[in-house]
Amino acid sequence: xxxxxxxxxxxxxxxxxxxxxxxxxxxxxxxxxxxxxxxxxxxxxxxxxxxxxxxxxxxxxxxxxxxxxxxxxxxxxxxxxxxxxxxxxxxxxxxxxxxxxxxxxxxxxxxxxxxxxxxxxxxxxxxxxxxxxxxxxxxxxxxxxxxxxxxxxxxxxxxxxxxxxxxxxxxxxxxxxxxxxxxxxxxxxxxxxxxxxxxxxxxxxxxxxxxxxxxxxxxxxxxxxxxxxxxxxxxxxxxxxxxxxxxxxxxxxxxxxxxxxxxxxxxxxxxxxxxxxxxxxxxxxxxxxxxxxxxxxxx
Amino acid sequence: xxxxxxxxxxxxxxxxxxxxxxxxxxxxxxxxxxxxxxxxxxxxxxxxxxxxxxxxxxxxxxxxxxxxxxxxxxxxxxxxxxxxxxxxxxxxxxxxxxxxxxxxxxxxxxxxxxxxxxxxxxxxxxxxxxxxxxxxxxxxxxxxxxxxxxxxxxxxxxxxxxxxxxxxxxxxxxxxxxxxxxxxxxxxxxxxxxxxxxxxxxxxxxxxxxxxxxxxxxxxxxxxxxxxxxxxxxxxxxxxxxxxxxxxxxxxxxxxxxxxxxxxxxx
Numbered sequence: 080x081x082x083x084x085x086x087x088x089x090x091x092x093x094x095x096x097x098x099x100x101x102x103x104x105x106x107x108x109x110x111x112x113x114x115x116x117x118x119x120x121x122x123x124x125x126x127x128x129x130x131x132x133x134x135x136x137x138x139x140x141x142x143x144x145x146x147x148x149x150x151x152x153x154x155x156x157x158x159x160x161x162x163x164x165x166x167x168x169x170x171x172x173x174x175x176x177x178x179x180x181x182x183x184x185x186x187x188x189x190x191x192x193x194x195x196x197x198x199x200x201x202x203x204x205x206x207x208x209x210x211x212x213x214x215x216x217x218x219x220x221x222x223x224x225x226x227x228x229x230x231x232x233x234x235x236x237x238x239x240x241x242x243x244x245x246x247x248x249x250x251x252x253x254x255x256x257x258x259x260x261x262x263x264x265x266x267x268x269x270x271x272x273x274x275x276x277x278x279x280x281x282x283x284x285x286x287x288x289x290x291x292x293x294x295x296x297x298x299x300x301x302x303x304x305x306x307x308x309x310x311x312x313x314x315x316x317x318x319x320x321x322x323x324x325x326x327x328x329x330x331x332x333x334x335x336x337x338x339x340x341x342x343x344x345x346x347x348x349x350x351x352x353x354x355x356x357x358x359x360x361x362x363x364x365x366x367x368x369x370x371x372x373x374x375x376x377x378x
Numbered sequence: 379x380x381x382x383x384x385x386x387x388x389x390x391x392x393x394x395x396x397x398x399x400x401x402x403x404x405x406x407x408x409x410x411x412x413x414x415x416x417x418x419x420x421x422x423x424x425x426x427x428x429x430x431x432x433x434x435x436x437x438x439x440x441x442x443x444x445x446x447x448x449x450x451x452x453x454x455x456x457x458x459x460x461x462x463x464x465x466x467x468x469x470x471x472x473x474x475x476x477x478x479x480x481x482x483x484x485x486x487x488x489x490x491x492x493x494x495x496x497x498x499x500x501x502x503x504x505x506x507x508x509x510x511x512x513x514x515x516x517x518x519x520x521x522x523x524x525x526x527x528x529x530x531x532x533x534x535x536x537x538x539x540x541x542x543x544x545x546x547x548x549x550x551x552x553x554x555x556x557x558x559x560x561x562x563x564x565x566x567x568x569x570x571x572x573x574x575x576x577x578x579x580x581x582x583x584x585x586x587x588x589x590x591x592x593x594x595x596x597x598x599x600x601x602x603x604x605x606x607x608x609x610x611x612x613x614x615x616x617x618x619x620x621x622x623x624x625x626x627x628x629x630x631x632x633x634x635x636x637x638x639x640x641x642x643x644x645x
Contacts, residue, residue, distance in 0.1 A: 243423075243551060243552045243553070244422060244423025244424070244425070244551040244552075244556065245422050245423060245548045245551035245552045246552075247423070248422045248423060248551070280423075283424065304554065304555070307555075307556075307557070308423070308424065311424050312424075334575070335527075335557055335558060335573075335574075335575035336557055338574075338575070339527045339557045339574075342525050342526070342527065345525065346426075346525055368481040368482055369481060369525060371478075371479040371481070372478055372479055372480070372481055372492060372494075372523060373478065373494070374478060374479055375476055375477070375478055375479075376477045376478055376479050376480075376491075376492075
């Protein structure tokens, strides 16, 4: 029996070493592909592009393309589209995704969402919006955003569950196309939770001071879980928080949330005088103590 | 094989190992987070993290913590100014630290001094001079001066990958509330990620006890599935690449420990 266990351990170690070798090989390939893609972006020439043979190489190359496309933020869109067209990367990856299981499918869709896609793939990607796996639906939605925003916003409204903050931040570059924020007002005023969360993320990312009134409305609105985010966004915009409904909202919260608001106000640079108009007595003491830790000790 | 697992205890141990293995195969979602770039650009959902480090053995540990790519991070290092006077002097010189006012004192560890950096690149660093060598008490002192709601307490001598804090922030941002999120820990109990209100309600790190006493605590390695380095720490120099064999090798590595413990059960 011990011999059997020893054989299993040896076999496992062999697989471990092989796995590490293939992983490092895949990573080296990805880094080489990143270099080739960067050279192609600077001076487009078909000779600079590597030759892709196997499926493993294709995924490694797709990782490299996604890596470069995400960091370029749509700057070299034409060159990236040529690369994707040259290898038929989008259709090949989508075919692999359709044949894969849930997590692998989500991973391939995540890679697809980061590169420029052809509009002809929209129908096939929309079918994956009905997948049972949440991650597949999210990354299929990201792919839809990469192709057509109007279709994607419709899918977002029918997403079926609330987005988390992480997922909203993942969608943000696709919604904004790495450029200035667009159409944030309808998002903030929307009754839909996902659209409102996306709107708050846009406001925080781009520091949109004009959204102050809409954020105040969210604090007085129905989405309780968004009220804290809206208050934090107002604090980051250095808005006046000494309104009655904000004071009333803070006093209604539990201790952990009140203290979190207090710490947030210190970090965003509110003075003690402003904080006294916003916070209760207990939080004022905490605020003053925290504020003093930014001041040099004399004596 | 049947001869090994005869007692109920050994059968339970085998089932536990199999369940752990099944969880390993099931939890691959975090692989998707490995390719997320949002953690390096902006605070995910406004999540801020205070990394608490107590009694580091060298300045290199502090330097590695400052390499964190996640923007909304604060590094709080608690040092005993008596036993680690040279390290404190070294940090003060390297990062141009100046003494600032101290806040309310925690009950477990009096704070002798608090230092912040005058230089903008190191504005995330805070050094606390505490009068204790006990790690949980020093962590309590670090918690008293930290300013974010999510705390990452480093409980062992490990260095973090620059993307580690971003990954943790992404996990927190996936929960319902960024103030009251469920705590989790690393697989080998080197890191504890906990909400501030929870550690305060428990009475501090000194009273929180060993992580093994909290069976409902989720384990980070099972969630994040990051390849562990040889020293077993939450540290890697490799960018995780999704290959089936890589995942399988990771699972076998985890399974090895379970198999070795089963062999010990038999003997």
